[in-house]
Amino acid sequence: MQQAQPLDRIFLALADPGRRGMIEQLARGPATVKELARPANMRLPSAVKHLRVLEEGGIVVSRKAGRTRTYAMRRDAFSPVNDWVSARETALDAAFDRLAQAVADMPEEE
Amino acid sequence: MQQAQPLDRIFLALADPGRRGMIEQLARGPATVKELARPANMRLPSAVKHLRVLEEGGIVVSRKAGRTRTYAMRRDAFSPVNDWVSARETALDAAFDRLAQAVADMPEEE
DNA sequence: CCGATGGTTTCCGTAAATGGAAACTATTGG
DNA sequence: CCAATAGTTTCCATTTACGGAAACCATCGG
Secondary structure, three states, rough: OOOOOOOHHHHHHOHHHHHHHHHOOOOOOOOOOHHHHOOOOHHHHHHHHHHHHHOOOOEEEEEEEEOOEEEEEOOOOOOHHHHHHHHHHHHHHHHHHHHHHEEEOOOOOO | OOOOHHHHHHHHHHHHHHHHHHHHHHHHHOEEHHHHHHOOOOOOHHHHHHHHHHHHHHOEEEEOOOOEEEEEEOOOOOHOOOOOOOOHHHHHHHHHHHOOOOOOOOOOOO
């Protein structure tokens, strides 16, 4: 029983369509919990939980002013995703290049 | 009860450290189920399930020859992720630009 | 001060993910 | 044909995710 890694939380946060919808909205500008709950077709308690997942994933930040809490995207929200994916793509391209080279080095048949 | 969307399956597939480890291995070249199970410290049945998740997410493909099944990465494995993330980053950059512009347009204080 | 509002927490039921044991199938090697 | 091997399926137990109802807390408006 070990605590989840950062990438675990980020990808898990992105794996839910409701949360991705919230991200799409927040990418256009900050919003309160209520403003995020309505278009996602959720009750407030569900919205609060989803937003906590997004915040624990390091995707959004929030600040409470009075009785309203406002959420906003982090500028580096997708950095871990981009870094991890880029590294895999680099390795993947190299692997395909090696394969292509091996094919080119094969003696022709007939 | 609606079937999961493609992005749901992809992000869910990436949310597990064992599966990400398999991806890192496969990005360096194809491998069989057994070869993937050992470094991931899994039994074969678990490996089979994880690999099915990766395949249903469109991240890997497999082919069975004789009694061994070989897995390989798809070249466009991360295209949906890159597309979705890029779109959000574009919107996010625009939102921050608008904010910066609004700040620049504010009358100076004292 | 009182009611309405925005948010939060607790509790509950349902659904899904995870992991392994065991049993089964299909192929390979001798 | 027999034994070992690679994979697959089924079953089971544990854990976690998900969504809403209800109750609770803090704050704003009059």
